[in-house]
Amino acid sequence: MFIHLLRYKLKSLFREKDLLGWVFAFPLVLGTFFYLSFGNMINNEEYDFKPVPVALVSEGNTDAAFESILENLSKDTEDQLFKVTKTGEEAAKELLKDGKVDGILYTSPELSVTVAGEGLNQTIIKSFLERYLKDKAIYEQIGSNHPEKMEAAAGLLTKDIAFNKETSFSNTKMNNLSQYFFALIAMTCLYGSFIGARSVEDLQANLSAIGARRGIAPAHKLKVICADYLGAVIVNFASILLLFFYLIIILKIDFGTRIPYILATGFLGSVIGVSKGTFIGSISQISSQLKGAIMSAVNLILSFLSGLMFNNMKDIVEHKAPILNRINPAALITDCLYSLNMYENFDRFYSDIAIMGVIAVLFITGSYLLLRRTRYANIPSIF
Template sequence: MWSTFVMTLKTNLRDRSALFWLIVFPLVLSTLFAGMFGNLADSYEIKPIAMAVVEDANWKDASVASSFVDALSGKTRTSDESETPGAHADPGIHLIDATAVDSLTQARAALADGTADGYLTVDSEGGLRLTLASTVAGSAKDAMSSGSSKAVAIAALGNAIGLYNRTDAVTRDLIADNPQAAVSRSFWTSLGDTAGMTREIQLTNFKPDAMARYFYALLGMACLMAMGYSITAVTTAQANLSALGLRRTVAPLGRGRQLMAGFLASWLCAATSLLIALSYIRYVCGIALGGREPAAVIAVITASFMACAFGTMIGAIPGLTHSVKMGLTSAIPCALSLFSGLYGAFAMSLSELITRDAPVLALINPAQQVTNLFYDILYFDSYRPFLTTCGILLAMSAVFLIAGVIMLKEQRYEHL
């Protein structure tokens, strides 16, 4: 049995076609994905807008507006309200890069020469007014549907200024009606609470890359292609499919032990190939796993076991030649990967539709379940969904192996 295991292992390592589809193909496609999607995350990052701030007489009378603009630009202030140029306590996301000008004429000149995308002024009532260059406003409107960073930043800036103006107007009216409110600490604290109406929370184990789904759909496809190893191991043990199968049929080693050795060798090659692809995706393409790399290794081992079991069943189908069975190793993964989201946004939408409206179809799709293994790692705090998906794949493996054993057991030869 050991010699059969070693022989099958060597045969698999010499199979250039299998090595291409299981190692070269995932690496090349992952590189293409990284090149295509690598800058998409940066396009959604909010970048500050160059703004000219008109510091005229109205501006000097509105100290609160000055503090608000400093907060938008990420600047800090000292206790005596003097500006600290270039100082940033914790800049995080700031919406504007403010440049002070003395007059409205200078602000309009900055818009004309392109050094500023807009300008801020304070009206006679202390309200902030935002003016954008026509080219910037037009491009932001066109890009709003695609969610460009500048369009998002302009929308956020407009909302922030609108909130400031409403809060300022309400504050002035309340103090005018009730002057005692101006000396109440709770009154000013309640005004500050209006800025906290929304807050960012994290629902997943960590913040995954938005394009990670395509990489894990690729792993699902590559995993199913690994069934070619076990198909070869089964067909080379059948006397009616190859001369090697004829010799192995009359060998003293029983068919069961031959198939077991071939299955284990195929599983080892498939798992190793997929681990290489996973390592490339994780460390070269930079698709993080949130510190759950050991779980990802278990996912690959489980998925490759299922793929080899699937290949064993296909290899045991009577009446098909070896070339036809090997052709299925490409046709089946390509077809099933359509429903797991590999082929772009349309395929992702189709995968989500099937999962939501026809969960049984998603449940019996091996490519979808392999992809779900990595979704479970990324999007859930608990390991329970991951273990559930592992159980589904192991159940699939049991069904495939039982079907393969039944078909192999019923095969008889009139003569050798």
């Protein structure tokens, strides 16, 4: 019975031309526009790296070794990594606020960093400081336990610093414009809300003739709900697969080599999108037109905050209101794709996936509770 319900739900959804237009066609068209606008810049193998602008606040007790290394990495050579501005704390904060530097390095009371957002330059600054602190701890431990090996250890650490240009977080060359395509994937996932809402509408007797007929059918209601939900997820995930195929195979957009993890992100994003639509669609007191308007507005706002219209938007939100990036499904999806391209380890990816899983569970639970409580005193004429 379940397979029968699922099969007919899939047939029903693939006959909804308006839904297929928004979920399948629109992302492809938007992706094409992105590519025509700056696709060649994304696929350009030569990346014009510019030194990372950073402010150095050196007040009170300072770390001479740290400042020496930072000075060497700031020399005007082809290997220059940083462009350092020495200033006071208040002036540094103004520079960061105005976007003139990507981070502030403090040497007192202890080495620390403040960055504006989560872009490539910010990652370089944080990783540099983390690496220095790690190497410093190793150096101090060697000095404490084996003083005779201090000179050799210092040589190794200096040699490691000298090869900073060859160090990479992953094997993928990232471009800031890739954020637009990451946000496009997130938007397509959220568009599954239209499918989820339509599926729920077909379950509600007061909203559609199909819902009225299915309401008196002998099929178990939970099986019907599960079949409709799974069908909606399958259709939305199919649109994600089509979009990935188009971007990677046809347009040659580089999403990296971790394809299984990328597809897993797309699948969980589809689950969230459909679940969000199911939740909104389960509110029986709202008309279908108003539900559609709410979903369109929510999808647009969430996509905007994730960087769909302005690629640095997510970084701005991270600096001004970071909590929004932790609860915005679109921002989490783009961050998953970003972390898969930028980091060798999966810590950040798994953190984002865990939050996405919680969001999906909340939407699913809310939808179930709303549908479970639906009762009809009478059914208005809808035939």
